[in-house]
Amino acid sequence: MGVTCVCQVPILEGKSVQQTVDMLHKKLEQLGAVKQGSFFVDCETYHATSNASGKKRQPSKLLYVMHNSETPLSCLALFEGGPYLTADVNFDVLMVKLKSHFQNAKGHKVESRGTRYRYCDFLVKVGTVTMSSSARGISVEVEYCACVVPGDCWNLMKEFMQSFLGSNVPELPSVFAAKPEGLYAPVDCMDTMVQYLELFSKVRKQQVIPGASVR
Amino acid sequence: MADVMNVGVNLEAFSQAINAIQALRSSVTRVFDSLKDGMKNKETLEGREKAFITEFQDNLQAVNRDLNELERLSTLVGRPSESHPLHNSGLLSLDPVQDKTPLYSQLLQAYKWSNKLQYHAGLASSLLNQQSLKRSANQMGASAKRRPKVQPSTLALPPQYVDDVISRVGRMFPDVSIELFRPNGTSAVLLVTLGKVLKATVVMRSLFIDRTIVRGYSENVYTEDGKLDIWSKSNYQVFQKVTDHATTALLHYQLPQMPDVVVRSFMTWLRSYVKLFQTPCQRCGKFLQEGLPPTWRDFRTLEAFHDTCRQ
Numbered sequence: 001m002g003v004t005c006v007c008q009v010p011i012l013e014g015k016s017v018q019q020t021v022d023m024l025h026k027k028l029e030q031l032g033a034v035k036q037g038s039f040f041v042d043c044e045t046y047h048a049t050s051n052a053s054g055k056k057r058q059p060s061k062l063l064y065v066m067h068n069s070e071t072p073l074s075c076l077a078l079f080e081g082g083p084y085l086t087a088d089v090n091f092d093v094l095m096v097k098l099k100s101h102f103q104n105a106k107g108h109k110v111e112s113r114g115t116r117y118r119y120c121d122f123l124v125k126v127g128t129v130t131m132s133s134s135a136r137g138i139s140v141e142v143e144y145c146a147c148v149v150p151g152d153c154w155n156l157m158k159e160f161m162q163s164f165l166g167s168n169v170p171e172l173p174s175v176f177a178a179k180p181e182g183l184y185a186p187v188d189c190m191d192t193m194v195q196y197l198e199l200f201s202k203v204r205k206q207q208v209i210p211g212a213s214v215r
Numbered sequence: 216m217a218d219v220m221n222v223g224v225n226l227e228a229f230s231q232a233i234n235a236i237q238a239l240r241s242s243v244t245r246v247f248d249s250l251k252d253g254m255k256n257k258e259t260l261e262g263r264e265k266a267f268i269t270e271f272q273d274n275l276q277a278v279n280r281d282l283n284e285l286e287r288l289s290t291l292v293g294r295p296s297e298s299h300p301l302h303n304s305g306l307l308s309l310d311p312v313q314d315k316t317p318l319y320s321q322l323l324q325a326y327k328w329s330n331k332l333q334y335h336a337g338l339a340s341s342l343l344n345q346q347s348l349k350r351s352a353n354q355m356g357a358s359a360k361r362r363p364k365v366q367p368s369t370l371a372l373p374p375q376y377v378d379d380v381i382s383r384v385g386r387m388f389p390d391v392s393i394e395l396f397r398p399n400g401t402s403a404v405l406l407v408t409l410g411k412v413l414k415a416t417v418v419m420r421s422l423f424i425d426r427t428i429v430r431g432y433s434e435n436v437y438t439e440d441g442k443l444d445i446w447s448k449s450n451y452q453v454f455q456k457v458t459d460h461a462t463t464a465l466l467h468y469q470l471p472q473m474p475d476v477v478v479r480s481f482m483t484w485l486r487s488y489v490k491l492f493q494t495p496c497q498r499c500g501k502f503l504q505e506g507l508p509p510t511w512r513d514f515r516t517l518e519a520f521h522d523t524c525r526q
């Protein structure tokens with residue numbers, strides 16, 4: 001587990017999502033990156049019912065349940081703004097049992113699927129973000145596997161991302177700066193999921209691109 | 216000759232002792248056999264018990280006798296010598312198929328040669344140090360006569376001394392943590408953790424660094440059975456490169472008369488990797504070259520370069 005950065009890449013003017021993804025693939029292959037299987041990250045949204053929010057009627061937080069193909073035996077549960085939880089994949093069954101407390105927001109499932117690329121010690125995942133089977137955008141995850149401290153390797157990662165994202169290089173993910181020890185705390189897998197969650201929420205609020213169905 | 220005789224006597228005692236062990240085992244077996252069979256059929260219950268107890272007592276006495284015999288013989292056998300100069304490898308000389316696999320004699324030869332080489336290298340280096348400005352051969356000859364008989368002692372330093380040197384080096388650098396292990400006899404293996412960047416396994420022979428493997432901070436440095444892994448390489452290309460350069464550095468930093476200085480210089484050099492991912496190349500100014508950060512560190516200036524950017 002290295003330092004990861006997840007960002008959204010805008011769709012090229014006059015191109016479709018798939019055409020933009022193909023462009024990215026081509027640029028990575030020109031660099032010398034090698035295809036290494038596929039990946040997915042998905043996210044379901046749950047509303048707390050009045051049973052769960054208690055008597056004080058606090059504004060109820062949303063609960064997100066996510067999966068990542070890199071950790072196929074885990075299921076990650078994230079409350080809006082924390083706390084975050086890593087659980088066994090059985091957690092999905094538990095959520096069904098808890099449906100009197102947490103209601104699945106149907107049609108809110110977002111996922112990103114695509115190809116994994118390996119380049120030296122970098123892992124790059126270019127994914128198409130879909131929501132109710134329409135393509136909503138493109139996610140790019142870059143992981144520098146050899147380093148665990150964001151403060152150490154951020155500039156290096158930025159230089160790498162520049163080589164195939166050009167001017168679309170993202171800022172330092174805020175999840176790293178938010179930690180009590182700051183940028184020099186070792187990363188964990190939750191940092192990646194929080195970044196995907198932020199990207200998915202952004203995509204959800206976005207306008208539907210007309211005629212961009214993928215299936 | 217005396218040695219051979221000695222071995223002969225020992226062998227006799229050995230074979231007697233083996234016989235005694237066999238006797239002891241069979242008498243113990245007899246005890247349990249009779250216990251297992253239980254009481255024999257006799258007319259009266261009393262008679263049965265008596266016969267059983269007598270048999271049991273006889274058997275136990277036989278065990279006692281055999282045990283005493285074995286103890287007596289074991290004092291004759293003596294201990295295998297533990298103070299062998301080559302430690303456990305001395306046991307190779309006990310191999311009966313010596314003629315087919317002359318491993319031990321070859322090992323002794325190699326050891327002798329290595330010691331000789333070390334000794335001559337030491338003399339050469341001290342001569343060169345003294346004579347750096349004087350080139351006259353006369354002088355060399357004169358000093359050769361007074362040449363002190365330096366023992367190749369650096370190969371057999373007491374472990375305590377090695378510990379001291381290592382702990383002093385560790386105190387010099389606050390961002391370096393050094394753990395010392397002795398998994399195989401007296402030779403030390405160091406686990407050097409550099410900040411949150413890398414972990415280097417350094418295998419020592421006395422105070423000489425034998426080999427080193429550099430791995431990532433998050434990588435496992437132990438084998439499955441919990442021992443320090445001194446063989447398998449890093450999974451990451453950047454640390455494989457650093458391992459190669461560290462091996463080069465071991466060849467560069469050589470000073471046979473002052474091995475502790477070598478250890479200190481090597482650690483100072485290795486420590487410059489604490490900014491492995493943060494320092495751009497001093498030549499091309501970039502972080503990455505073919506996907507790798509600047510993995511080379513100059514031996515003098517400790518400046519960072521890509522492998523392809525150094526001269």
Ligand SMILES: [Zn+2]
Pocket residue numbers: 496497498499500501504509520521523524
């Ligand atoms: Zn360079």
